[in-house]
Each structure stands twice: as C-alpha cells, then as structure tokens.
Amino acid sequence: MKIEQNKIQDYNQKQEDHQADFQFLAERLNRRGVDVENLLEDFKALQIAIPSWALGSGGTRFGRFALGGQPGTLEEKMSDIGLIHQLTRMAGRISLHIPWDIPEDVPHIQAVAGEYGLEFDAMNSNTFQDQKDQKLSYRFGSLSHTDAAVRQQAIDHNKQVIDYGEALGSKSLTIWLADGSSHPGQSNMHKALRRTGDSIAEIYAHMPEDWSLFIEYKPFEPYFYSTVIPDWGTSYLLATETGERAYTLVDLGHHLPGTNIEQIVGVLISRGKLGGFHFNDSKYADDDITTGSIQPYQLFLIFMEIVQGLRENDQNPSIAYMIDASHNIKDPLLDLMESLDALGQAYIKAKLVDYDVLAEAQEDNDVTLSSMILQDAFQTDVRPLIREFRLRNGGLIDPLGFYRREGIREELIKIRGSETVATGL
Ligand code: PSV
C-alpha cells in the first residue's frame, strides 16, 4: 500500500508542537557542541531490514490468534514493508526466509522492490522445519546430523538460498542452526560441532566473493538440553575457522538472562567479526517482543559499543541491522514502527556521547564522571530529532498516530480479507 504524499503533508501540518520541540532540542544540542545537521544527515544511513516473516500474526506453541489483513504473498509483504519505509524512512531493506518466501519470478520481485525503494538484505535458510516434499527429516538435526545424506540435503538447501539471493541482489546469508539435543547423552556435542563446521565450509565455498556469511547462536530452543551453536564464542570460533567473510550475528533474544550483550558486541567488533544484529527485546528468553520495550538502557549501551567500536576498529565491516520480532497480540506494522523508533533513539543517544571525554574519564578512573556522561546522553529526549528526520525525508512526524487515525489495518482487511495467513513463525 502506498500513501499519497499530500496526505502525509496534511497530517504533518497538524503536528503543531513539533517545530518548537525540535528547535528547543537543536539549540540545546548545538550549545553542547553537537552538529545537529550532521546528525540528521548521518541518520539516513541507519536502515533497518524488516524480515518477510514478521508481518503476520506470529504464534506460540499454544496457538495463533487471527489478525485480519495479513499479507498472503511476497508482493503483499513487500507492500507492507514499503509502507513502513514510506512512513518512517528507516526500513529500506527486506530480508527473505526460504522456503517461506521463494522469489519465483525474480525480475518481477525486483521491480516490486524498486517500486517501494527496498533493497534485499541477508537471505535466511531454514533447516529447522521439515517441508512438504522434503526427502529426509531434520528431526535429529541438519548441518550437524550424524547422517551425511541429511547434512548434504541441508547444505544443498543453503546453496539454493544463496542462488536465490544472488539473483535478487542480496549480499549475505544468515544461518540460524536449530540443531541440538533435548536429552543428556543424546548427542556427542563436540562431534556435532565438527560436522557443523565442515557443512558450513561447503556452504561458504558456494558464496559469491562479495558475499558475507552470518552465523547466529542461541542457548536453547527448540531443543532444551544443548544447541550446537549455543553462544557467541562458538559462533566466533566457527566464523574464524570458516573464513574472512564469515561473521557472528547477535540476536538480542538469544542470550540467557543477565548476559552482558554490549560486552559481546564490543569484543566482536574489536576482532572485526561482528556481522549483524537481529533486534528484539525480552524479559525471559527469546520473547521476540518490541525492541527497546523492556531494556532500553541495554539497547543504548549496545549502540554505544557499535558507535565507539566502529570509530576504533575499521577492520569491522559495516553492520547488518534487522528486526527479528514476533507479533502475537499487537498489529505487526505498528509494532515494527515502535521498534524502529526505539532503535533510532538508541542510535542517536549513542551518537551524543563525547567519546574523547569519556576516554579521558576512563583513563583517570573517574567512575562517576563516566556514568554521568552516559546518563546525560541516555536521558536526553531525542524524539524531536527523529521526527524532524522523518519530516525532512518525506515521512511522518507521527507514523503511529497516522496509521491508527487513517485506519490502515481496517483498509488492509478490506483489501485482503480477514482469513489470510502469512508464512513464517
Ligand atoms: C531463531 O529464533 C531466529 O531468531 C532465527 O533468526 C530465525 O531465522 C528466525 O528466528 C525466524 O525463525
């Protein structure tokens, strides 16, 4: 769905407080030596990919609630992402999961992407579910399976995903390996890891030379005793053994409670091995809820590590950002826009930190000053700046308000009906 630009302008004109709010913030930041114009320009580069599987109503193992107007085809999914991008100007990328979203007609899919101003982000393979006509089962694993024939099937699937991605213009593959065991003694853990490394090496060899490979990790689920790639260290090990263009991907939900994720981010960047993120938030495990809704301070600290890390380590390539969330109750489009806003805020706040002054405070072991610097940035309300960014780039000052006021979900239900079910989890 595309919104007429004059509707956007009309709605923006009604946001009477915005100019005063923005002026107040801009003057305050300028007084502190922040180049606001530069910040607004720089913000354009923060484009966050939306996964094709996050636009419908997700579910839990207990069931799925209906959400009307879900996208039933890849084109409709692109239309939803196009809409989010039009309203926020922050979501110019789409990430596909195969076989949930096979691009049958590549030129057509590329043309649709072009129409909405979308580029193809990382491709995602799926060896965690058995598909209808699949010969061998992944019940006991895929890339790590004890049977070479199952491993080969999973390797071939990944190669096919690379081929689809190459045709579309994607430049990376993300592997999330569900493989693991649910019972002590079920699996020889180090042999499983060795087999996984060998399988990944074959997939890596199939990638075009300008592609990158991202390896996710996750401590549990769907298996409950062990996973083959449980943590960043194991992912880092595999990425290092695999090759220069293999990196670790950090999904914020894939950590045990209390894990210091920002430290992991800093360490990976320092070794040039941070490939990308899957953003979401959680209170307990892989809850996949709205980014920044539970631990906004952690999100800010992660972005601080990114901003500071990239300043100091040019060996790390540019980072791939994606939201990996599941929407069981909220309207996915509203929720994704909330997440984008939280990401924008964390990024801008991280940019407000004066890293030279912080470095001095750290050298002097001035602990209080260090925390004051962080708090000063974190407590700044930077929302007027993001609103101004959207306004200047043809988006909306208040995208959530517009979406609700205009009844966009109701409109989608009229067009698509209330029965469609989007592929994905
Ligand atoms: C696994 O929990 C995960 O985060 C992986 O990124 C998958 O590709 C994604 O969810 C969707 O299933």
Ligand code: MN
């Ligand atoms: Mn993920």
